[in-house]
Amino acid sequence: MKFEITILGSGAATPTLGRHCSAQAINIGGFHILLDCGESTQTQLRYCRQRLQSFSLIFISHLHGDHLWGLPGMLASMHLCGRTEPVDLFAPPGLKTLLDMLFDLSDTRLAYELRIHELQQTSPTEVFRNDQCSVVAFPLHHSVPTYGFIFEEATPYLNIRKEAIQQYNITADECRLLKLGKDLERPNQPLVPNSQLTHPRRPARRYAYCCDTAFADDIAPTVAGVDLLCLESTFDNSRSDLAEQRRHLTTTQAATIAKEGNVKQLLLTHFSARYKDISTLIAEAQVIFPNTQAAADAASFEIPITNAPV
């Protein structure tokens, strides 16, 4: 099952020619989620050959413009391109009033239902679940109310042992039930426990996103052990004063969170427009957390399946 993150924008407050403002598209087993929606997100989706209409779930981390100002156009284009399916939108309080006013002024009436869910949680809370995934929201530490998110794929199916298929001559219907964790039950035959027929369940993959935030001790335990942790790192380590003042992370702080949280991989994003070349930022992070990558516009990151059991 696919678990892929496509970077639509990896820049901070001001877009450059190389980096648009924050936005990501997540594909979990064919279910598409939009995460933040900076200006030009709809154009970036076209550029990355992602269908506008495939997104029925949108998360906005906070109401700063560089994470938000592509949203009105995105929602309007969905309408203009004929959408009738509802869209669920999670964001901190205030967005509904804002969108109502924007759409009222521009005489825009969406032909689909836009269901806005205001995030007001004060601790990590599951806010969404369907057959493909679940999403936990948790508060971050920025200058306005801001949320981080953990996206977790649904409990993976069990894999049946090859030798069991031959030994028991397992049918397609029985396969389906075994993958879900049922035992093998046949009339007039002794029950065979699921654990004898399947491999141990692999762990569900998890992707965490924290953008924007100041450094805080509660982030690492919240995202502990995720497969991929995407953190903002607006500034290099020499600008820690600026980072503190604007409530952003430095590369070193981001890498420290990744290390303390013992995550599998770190993905840095939200680079200040002052950096033409971010290789020194990545190098700084890698000193503390070697498995660090840099987000780049239009790049995709697949979270691989690991077969280690839970």
Next chain:
Amino acid sequence: MKFEITILGSGAATPTLGRHCSAQAINIGGFHILLDCGESTQTQLRYCRQRLQSFSLIFISHLHGDHLWGLPGMLASMHLCGRTEPVDLFAPPGLKTLLDMLFDLSDTRLAYELRIHELQQTSPTEVFRNDQCSVVAFPLHHSVPTYGFIFEEATPYLNIRKEAIQQYNITADECRLLKLGKDLERPNQPLVPNSQLTHPRRPARRYAYCCDTAFADDIAPTVAGVDLLCLESTFDNSRSDLAEQRRHLTTTQAATIAKEGNVKQLLLTHFSARYKDISTLIAEAQVIFPNTQAAADAASFEIPITNAPV
């Protein structure tokens, strides 16, 4: 003196990879004006190598999102990049309330003065004048309050006749006064009238912009005789019902306005995203008004100086 229009976006409601939403940059003798500000305008400015901070005057034709939703990011980036010079912004009523709310929600406080002027004129009215140009606003006929604009360069200097310079041995200071229209006055010598020393004054160049609007009889007389007329032509002629319903122009209607207004050149823009190739739209307009060109993103159109006297 330069009089150049750079197209930042030439598409209609939904941006495509080839056409961004409406925005244009006008350069009149080094004075820079932004005209509409669809999503991605600030990125398009960078792409066209135009300085964000060079714009101190912005006109928004109407409050539909495809002409507007690049503005919050543009204004915020001006602030983030250190602007202190004021910006004058002309737009139909409602924008001030909207921007106040947006900036309040996103905790944005501009370090420069944003002076918002609400357009409420019911007939063509001069709304701006400085040493380089003047701007007339006039109401159009769209589904929300919408304004067209005529940009006129300041009264051109007079050109002094070559033979007069030699005959009268004219000094640099006298040159300056003659160009402004003064007569040649020297102590104890008879006055030489300006008209004997200078060529007839060339006409001031004018650029008119009407986007968006339904067809109406009052547009042609308002823009009559301009050097370059930019009109929306969202639809081809076969979609005149759709154009009427959505209060847009067809190619044929746009060309008819240009012909009736006896303008020098027509520039079509605001093409519906349904048209991958607009050559047939241009051909339709050229049947009625041959001197028709098509706007394209990042293309520039210079209005040439013609020496025909007023």
